[in-house]
Amino acid sequence: MSNKQTNRPLVLIALVLSMFMAAIEGTIVATAMPNIVGDLGGFTLYSWVFSSFLLMQAITTMVYGKLADLFGRKPVFMFGVIIFLTGSILCGLAHSMTALVIYRLIQGIGAGAIQPIVTTIVGDMYTLKERAKVQGYLASVWGISSVLGPLLGGVIVQFIDWAWIFWMNIPLGILGIIGVYRFFHEDVGKEKKSIDYIGSALFLVGISALIIVFVQAGTVWTWTSLETVSLLLLFIACMGLFVWQEKRAVSPMMPLFLWKDRLIIIANLATLFSGMIILGLSSFLPTYVQGVMEESAIVAGFTLSTMSIGWPIFATVAGHLVLKIGFRTTALLGGTALLIGTFLFSLLDSDKGPVYAAISSFIIGVGMGLSSTTFIVSIQNHVDWNVRGVATSLNMFMRIIGSAVGASFLGGLMNQQMRKYFQEAEVNAEISNTEILLDEEMRQTFDPNELLAIQDGLSFALHNVYQGLFVIGLLTFIILLFFPKIYPKDK
Template identity: 70%
Template sequence: MNKLREYYQSKQTHRPLVLTALVIAMFMGAIEGTIVATAMPNIVSDLGGFSLYSWVFSSFLLMQAVTTIIYGKLADLYGRKPIFVIGVVIFLIGSILCGLAPTMTMLIVFRIIQGIGAGAIHPIVSTMVGDMYTIEERAKIQGYLASVWGISSVIGPLLGGFIVQFADWSWIFWMNIPLGIIGLIGVLLFFHEEVTKEKKSIDYIGAGLFFITISSLVIVLVQGGSAWDWNSLQIISLISTFIVGTGLFIWQETRAKVPMMPLYLWKNKLITVANLATLTSGMIILGLSSFLPTYVQGVMGYSPIIAGFTLSTLSLGWPIAATLAGHLVLKIGFRRTAILGGLALLLGGTLFLNLDPGKGPIYAGFSSFVVGIGMGLTSTTFIVAIQNSVDWKMRGAATSLNMFMRIIGSTVGAAVLGGILNQRTNQLLTSQGADLSIGNTDVLLDETSRSQLPQDVLELLQGTLSTAFHSVFIGVFIIALISFIFTLLFPKNK
């Protein structure tokens, strides 16, 4: 304790303690995505609102995407510590409120608050590590941070399954509180920095235009064909807003002193292809994370723990392939390694295309593992190739842009596939003349309610949901095919 007091009083950063705090904070932010996915069936059975399912993910990721770049610029202006603290505090407030949510609508509102805070965690942690360690040390430390994502992705689905099996689903949010407090204490006491008072401009107009534009697109994709007709005034207005907003955003980014998204990076073919493939692969990863547990529970009829297993295999294949990719790029090059990753994604998409309830959770888990292999090979190859293709002054912007594209891909993926699920379910129930709606599928996610259903109603609902999910898996296959095509376009780069 005396040594720790001396470090604090000397205003020197105690790197091991700060790194421990940052790793815990990173784990808290990383586990939130997968642990919520496994618990969603229980949340829906408790709160209802199946038609709002995808909004629980889209709202969180949308706010995280918009605020990530803004937080990075604020950290340059006001320092890393205050922005990190603000982000974690907002995240914890959102976590507490999520656990207390009385309805699905309120849960979505509280997830927005959570997403606003989450936008600070990943970029600021990476920046603080860059500040504390030398160039020679960063590769090793960044490896630790990367392993946090892999570990949290494996633990998340299983932990979520155990929590909803043996406790209330609120604890998947409340477990963040002790983790966040530890992270805050470590940074507040043992991270010290000298902030240069240099006035820098922040592209608030660009951030605002981007938020309006992407929000309009996401709402169209989620609500179109289910809550609103495609030719309705709401959809037409939102599409018009998206088109006009995109034009204004591009115009703003060309004139801003410090643009939110540096458009000149898109002139680099390698960066463009890698970012587009990252966008589509991000759609795959969240599409499966959002809907596979529900399929295993609602259609196959297995427990939350089994559902978590089918998703955790994806997270197991990812770090294995990411490690392998580091060796492959040195032996066969970036392009060939990326193509191997694209092939794995396409194979995984094909396996899901042929998934049916009779194949069981083992088949679903293996399919997820193959997709994880593809994600590990492509994501590592893309980020290393991008950083290798630009000089030091552009490396931070290029890296953050790739991370940004993955978040946007995840947001759009959840919205697109969620919209397909909602629309197809409504179509099937209407065409069969059943006096049922999409809201009646909520009972399939609660074992007690499901057992009380008449056999004919149970078979009708499960058959409807199975067919609707097949449409989702068709979408996953098409996105995987597009990702593979992008890897074929990846340029050769030494």
């Protein structure tokens, strides 16, 4: 910290507002997409409105983490928020779906700085005892935003205009910039900085190729298509060159010694798998509740929102637990909750009803709250200031990659299992017909026998997806058994 005194309460308010702005963007856009498509057209680009944002967020997160270690947290945070707000203004002015996708890319470039740098600033400002609790409060921001997002999105679309789901970010971002600029002070060394341009470029190209494969393969392209194979080869080549470059760089973008540290390896692998669990749940649970259980969209939303309630509550609990029982035991409690939650989902059927699904969802939220806070606090407690930014960003990067892998793997599994069911049952039903299960009026007009067959196919496929989730939950728990017994010490 610098000689000037940082006003921690005001900086924390600014950070929470910025985090809320970035966190709510995912859920609020999802609610408004039907209206946006109705206005702009371009339904074929629907998924790219989300994927473009995720892609740029994923590939820039690590770069920002390193820049924050070199030049300080403040300039990197402010740059990220300004880019995010620029993207938000442009998104609201979009006149076509193509333009919206491009502007979402810009928004994603800014978003890559917000969450990791906010979390790193909190790691810098607070002692271990305080840090554990404050990181729990930051996790609450994500929980609250995922509950408020759909509600707020619905109100804005119905009563104002969809452009305001992007423009509402502007006052939040401006307050965030002012708070950090005026009240956060840090000491950054004046020595000449060395930026690893080659390593950063190789990382950006390689990870971009990988995420495009996850988005496109299994849906637009087959896994054996020329595009998929070419991009995977590009990813492997770039990562090979990236590792070579990091070994020789003066100030590597991703210090390779982080991957030799047992605590960081275990925390990052568990974060990768938990990212898959979250995506699998949020993507497929509403479809199951509406399509198989024949419940309304509101009930489907309720079954998922219980996870968003469990997560922040137990993220705050984790902040207290790590000080009393240590990192390893708290992480294992989180892993146990994830294992129980995914096991309950593997037993889910239409007879169990939405309350069963909501309870299972809550337990997974408990697991996420206990584990994610423990990982961040243990990593920040374990490394020095000059690598805290990149170590924090690496953990968040692993969750984004986990989400991308989960979307691709579990989505592919669902489609494959539905095809298999229809072939074996000799049902003449296209997978696209599953859309009718989500529309109550269309269900009434469809042949009951064919409707039942499609419903059974969806139920069979999603049962396999949830069994896949249980395997991922089991792997997460097994990995956490190797979490080292390192006790909290102030850093």
